[in-house]
Amino acid sequence: MRQFNEKHYSEGHRKKSSMPKLLVFLLFCLSIALNIYFIFFQEGCGKVADEVAAQGDTITVEEEVGEENEVVQISKTVGPGGFQEVHFPGLGKKQVKAISLSVQSSLTQTICKAISKEDGCELLAAYTDRLINSKFNTASELRKGDRLDLLMEEPSSNPGENNILAIRFQGLKVPHFATYYFRGPGWKYGSYFFEDGTQIFPSFPESEAPIREFSEITSLVGDYRLKNGGHSGIDFKAEVGTPVYAPFPGTVTRINWNFKYNGDCIEIDHPREGIKTVYLHLNKVVVKPGNFVEKGQKIGESGNTGRTFAPHLHYEIRHRKNKDKIMDPFRFKHHNTHHKKIPPEEIKTFHSLVKIYEKLLEM
Ligand SMILES: [Zn+2]
Structure with missing residues (x-):
């Protein structure tokens, strides 16, 4: 308190030719009044908006x-x-x-x-x-x-x-x-x-779609931006039991490995396309390692097994010789894609x- 008084006193002395105290006081009052006005004005606007959007109004x-x-x-x-x-x-x-x-x-x-x-x-x-x-x-x-x-x-x-x-x-x-x-x-x-x-x-033509009925695509290749380059496939949200098909001809190389994460799963080798395709979280597998599958042949059913939050099919494409090389199915040269249109x-x-x-x- 003492310090404040001293400061005030010294400033008063420094500015000997300062404007009259009354004018300063009036300016101070005006600024307070303006502040009050703006606060009320804004609240007033808010109130009007609230009234328009009051709960229950139609x-x-x-x-x-x-x-x-x-x-x-x-x-x-x-x-x-x-x-x-x-x-x-x-x-x-x-x-x-x-x-x-x-x-x-x-x-x-x-x-x-x-x-x-x-x-x-x-x-x-x-x-x-x-x-x-x-x-x-x-x-x-x-x-x-x-x-x-x-x-x-x-x-x-x-x-x-x-x-x-x-x-x-x-x-x-x-x-x-x-x-x-x-x-x-x-x-x-x-x-x-x-x-x-x-x-x-994009959509795959039915003849080469790994799944034909799904509610939505819930993840794309690269999503989540994880350390190892992100999500490695496309997730199709689908009801448990939806048929899953081989998009290309090939030979089943393995099934149901690493069950804790993948659940029931299938891997197919496609020498002609130079890739392996992978299907995770299945409900049912109807092929065995060594089986040859045709393009469009049913290989299993989508499910909710392994580490998942909701029923979906995880579909993935990797280079057949270099398993670390992940490809985006929507951009893979042997996959045809198109964009559906709403019918006329x-x-x-x-x-x-x-x-x-x-x-x-x-x-
Ligand atoms: Zn996935």
């Missing part, structure tokens, strides 16, 4: 969407956790939430700042990463300040699952990327598509849905 927005600009109503009821119940024409009701983020050091860090771990931010980040990775490498091409808009479904409606309905990504280094979830009427599984209705992930009779529904997703991302 907001109906009429939007002109679709090819012929037909009017579609987007009805939202604001629920707990900021999730809103939206009625999607032809698809029913969903609890959704849109978040807009500025990318920081990583996608996980960015998303986990907006959504808690209990609400599954890590899973959400992993899925977001994988979807964006279909277009470019997030490990090297992400920049601080990139913009990420996410439309997600309420996690408890689908626990432990992918709940992303739409992603919009505007990067500083990469072109605009957007993908939308769509499950057409009568489809067993939905998938992610670009705005023009092209599926974001369903494309109109998809376009309407995209417009609603876009509108929700902006609300």
Whole structure:
């Protein structure tokens, strides 16, 4: 206290020609008043926003969407956790939430700042990463300040699952990327598509697909960025018991080795293609070492054995002489791939849905 007084005193003496004390006092009062005004002004705005989005309110927005600009109503009821119940024409009701983020050091860090771990931010980040990775490498091409808009479904409606309905990504280094979830009427599984209705992930033709029915691709080659180069295959999430086929002719070299990690598994040698293919976490193996298998022959069934978190088929390609050389099945020269398109009779529904997703991302 004494020190303070001394300082105050000495400053007063140093500035002999300082402005009158009254003026200083008035300026001080003005700054306080301005501060109070801004605090109240901001709180006032927040209050208005809260009132608009109060829990239980139903907001109906009429939007002109679709090819012929037909009017579609987007009805939202604001629920707990900021999730809103939206009625999607032809698809029913969903609890959704849109978040807009500025990318920081990583996608996980960015998303986990907006959504808690209990609400599954890590899973959400992993899925977001994988979807964006279909277009470019997030490990090297992400920049601080990139913009990420996410439309997600309420996690408890689908626990432990992918709940992303739409992603919009505007990067500083990469072109605009957007993908939308769509499950057409009568489809067993939905998938992610670009705005023009092209599926974001490639597909194998049925004749050379290791698995024909799967709900989604949950991991690509190189995912997770582990020490040893990351994930070594493609994971297809599939119900236990889904048939697994040999994509090329070859000879079974071994089955069920390293059960603790691989579960029931198969390795096939394909001399013509210069590779070995590997199938892990199977429920059933119907071939034996030494068996010759034709292209498209059933070799087993997908399962949930070994070290897995959910039923899936892990499909992997390695060089047949150098087992450390892992190849990406989607880029392997002997594998044909194509990008599926939403059939013409369903494309109109998809376009309407995209417009609603876009509108929700902006609300
Ligand atoms: Zn895997």
